[in-house]
Amino acid sequence: MIATILLSIGIVFLAELGDKSQLMALTFALRYRWWVVLGGIATATALVHIISVAVGHFLGAALPTTAIALVAALMFLGVGLWTLRENLAVPDPEDEPKPPRSGKAPYFVVLSAFLLAELGDRTMFATAALATDNNWFGVWLGSTIGMVAADALAIALGIVIGKHLPERTIGLAAGLLFLYFGAATLLATVLPGLGLLAGALLAILVPAAAGAVLLARRARRRTAPAPVKTVESPRVP
Template identity: 75%
Template sequence: MIATILLSVGIVFLAELGDKSQLMALTFALRYRWWVVLGGIATATAVVHVISVAVGHFLGAALPTTAIAVVAALTFLAVGVWTLRENVDADDDEDTPKISRLATAAPFLVVLSAFLLAELGDRTMFATAALATDYDWAGVWLGSTIGMVAADALAIAVGILVGKHLPERAIGIGSGLLFLFFGSLTLTGIVWPNLGTLLGAAVALAVPLVAGAVVYALIRRRAAATGRADADELPVLPADELR
């Protein structure tokens, strides 16, 4: 069983390197506390992988993977738009950062549901199911869960290091744009399944780029309007006091 656990850890860990799950973990680490993100990922991974090892290779035909992918894409897009809107409307004073309503609304459940939707029907799930057909299911489940959590923990560590050197608004905007990218990338894979990874990512990148340009324009307009309002409020001294 130990050999099965080690084999599953190695396969899943390598499969997760550079996968969207790591990017999601990094994004959540920029918004929430690291133990909340890691707990949500571990719980979602344990649930998804126990399903995959229980049902095995029959799971792929049983799951409505396209419908799940559409729901996941729409969820990512909605979270991205929500996050960007909050940061566009946030005050410019860095000493009093705006606390996201999303961050106060059960962040563990947000992370848990996002990873459940993202991992159902993912390649890691099918790899786990394939391993379970030839090896002990308990070892595969435990090893695959450890492997995925370990890979995502690396991304969380990167998110923590990056978050320490960025202002609150930059973190929020970056998170929103990444969520838009996840959503558009998922939809691109549904509409054009044979497009390829690199080309699909390039097409999906158009959505956050356009959104980023719009956010930048809105922030500049808001800053200009605030500057004019502050100038109008300056007191006008009488002419004799100016001499």
């Protein structure tokens, strides 16, 4: 079983390098504390991979990946819009860097996002394929460790970046990234024959348009005349 665990770790770790899950982990690490993000990822990964192992080893059935991908795309778009709206409400654009948030809500946000993103992902299919010819527990344990290790690298990068950026900048970047994830997932689901490169280029248009709106709004704020304050002269007795 040791060989199965090591094989699963290596395959999943390499498969996750440069995958969207690493970008998601980095994005969440910019917003929330690292142990919250890592805990949510580990829980979601364990759940997804136990499902994939069951599918590959016990059931041999298929999941409704199209419906799951559509839900994931809508969730990413919704989180992106919500994050942008939340940060646009901040009055001071030059705020100082602040520590990421912790708590139950961020944990469940990370957990649900990774659950939806990884269901039907290529890593899940690889895990199911490994489970057909190898020990299911070894595949589950190794694939979970491999994915968490790959995403931990992205979390570490997010921690380093987050220490040097204002909270507003982090929030806006996270919102734009989530819009990209949502658009890319939606295009890959609705137009599966589009191709990876074409889908990625088209998906960039969504956060690019949102970024253009943000820049235009910021330019209007800078050019708007400042309100004139009137100072009352002291009364002479």
